[in-house]
Amino acid sequence: MPDRAPLELERFLPYRLSILSNTLSQAIAREYERRFGLGVTEWRVIAVLARYDGEGLAAREVAERTAMDKVAVSRAVARLAAAGRVIRRTHRGDRRRSVLRLSAKGWAIHDAVAPRARAHERDLLARLDADERAWLERILDKLAPTRPPVKALLTNR
Amino acid sequence: MPDRAPLELERFLPYRLSILSNTLSQAIAREYERRFGLGVTEWRVIAVLARYDGEGLAAREVAERTAMDKVAVSRAVARLAAAGRVIRRTHRGDRRRSVLRLSAKGWAIHDAVAPRARAHERDLLARLDADERAWLERILDKLAPTRPPVKALLTNR
DNA sequence: ACGTTATAGTTTCAATTGAAACCATTGGCA
DNA sequence: TGCCAATGGTTTCAATTGAAACTATAACGT
Numbered sequence: 457m458p459d460r461a462p463l464e465l466e467r468f469l470p471y472r473l474s475i476l477s478n479t480l481s482q483a484i485a486r487e488y489e490r491r492f493g494l495g496v497t498e499w500r501v502i503a504v505l506a507r508y509d510g511e512g513l514a515a516r517e518v519a520e521r522t523a524m525d526k527v528a529v530s531r532a533v534a535r536l537a538a539a540g541r542v543i544r545r546t547h548r549g550d551r552r553r554s555v556l557r558l559s560a561k562g563w564a565i566h567d568a569v570a571p572r573a574r575a576h577e578r579d580l581l582a583r584l585d586a587d588e589r590a591w592l593e594r595i596l597d598k599l600a601p602t603r604p605p606v607k608a609l610l611t612n613r
Numbered sequence: 614m615p616d617r618a619p620l621e622l623e624r625f626l627p628y629r630l631s632i633l634s635n636t637l638s639q640a641i642a643r644e645y646e647r648r649f650g651l652g653v654t655e656w657r658v659i660a661v662l663a664r665y666d667g668e669g670l671a672a673r674e675v676a677e678r679t680a681m682d683k684v685a686v687s688r689a690v691a692r693l694a695a696a697g698r699v700i701r702r703t704h705r706g707d708r709r710r711s712v713l714r715l716s717a718k719g720w721a722i723h724d725a726v727a728p729r730a731r732a733h734e735r736d737l738l739a740r741l742d743a744d745e746r747a748w749l750e751r752i753l754d755k756l757a758p759t760r761p762p763v764k765a766l767l768t769n770r
Numbered sequence: 771a772c773g774t775t776a777t778a779g780t781t782t783c784a785a786t787t788g789a790a791a792c793c794a795t796t797g798g799c800a
Numbered sequence: 801t802g803c804c805a806a807t808g809g810t811t812t813c814a815a816t817t818g819a820a821a822c823t824a825t826a827a828c829g830t
Contacts, residue, residue: 470637473637477634507619516807521623526809551796573625576627595741682818683778683779709779
């Protein structure tokens with residue numbers, strides 16, 4: 457006997473999350489898209505480079521921290537480098553690796569975009585009360601465990 | 614003074630949701646992708662057609678209920694129709710509109726996929742306790758309000 | 771009834787993306 | 801030392817997607 461109980465898409469968790477997620481991402485993306493011609497992937501690269509500045513990350517590490525694959529990272533970095541937003545050097549000691557850093561331009565973009573992104577997040581969370589925020593945090597941790605925030609940064613440079 | 618407090622991507626809500634959402638969607642999608650050569654968009658179309666069967670939906674209505682744009686719907690429907698999975702007629706009284714219905718083949722796919730989708734959802738929710746599930750429900754309602762489930766279905770056919 | 775505007779859906783063309791192949795370099799090990 | 805496998809990253813080619821233009825039909829206002 458076939459399962460004809462129809463799937464109610466709008467109550468289906470993965471679907472709802474997908475809608476929510478796209479809505480949010482797009483809302484923020486539109487801003488930096490328009491102002492800086494920056495795609496989501498590029499913004500993510502900038503964000504992690506800003507976060508781990510000083511070290512100079514390899515593309516592979518950027519990939520890990522952004523949940524993008526290496527091809528996407530390669531392309532994003534290429535665009536960013538072409539625009540003078542990141543500086544790409546070669547790792548000495550391992551000439552396969554790149555060493556990526558934000559340029560002043562890159563930092564400027566970060567400094568302009570980061571607060572807006574945070575503001576968006578704030579606005580979103582403002583729709584929840586304190587309890588709800590706490591539970592959301594907890595639930596997300598269970599559903600999408602955050603990977604440990606990087607160990608051996610010391611081995612790079 | 615620039616906002617150099619780095620944006621911690623992995624704690625950033627929109628980012629986390631995006632990761633979570635992609636992980637989930639992909640996990641389910643891989644199954645019907647492999648077994649039926651079905652993309653997410655096509656599956657969504659099938660799901661809403663199944664849900665509102667009997668009425669025969671117009672493409673525009675499918676679009677509304679799947680959060681896809683009309684181009685995406687058009688393409689998904691084209692593929693589905695070509696594969697004999699949906700039947701596309703013309704609305705009498707308004708010959709611009711299409712009237713879409715699942716064929717037997719389409720139903721077969723729905724009946725095979727729907728339970729697996731639900732199982733995935735169950736597995737996911739099983740990682741939460743009852744409290745957490747209730748809060749999640751509530752939080753999602755606040756963040757991504759479900760649109761009212763269709764009024765004037767009577768005007769179609 | 772007639773012209774204008776709006777709606778439903780499709781098509782086209784360019785940009786984006788994904789998968790696989792590819793190049794360069796390094797690490798392991800016989 | 802000299803291979804061979806593994807790693808970091810880029811490129812290529814096809815498939816997917818998005819934006820805008822397009823076709824057909826219907827609705828509206830005069």
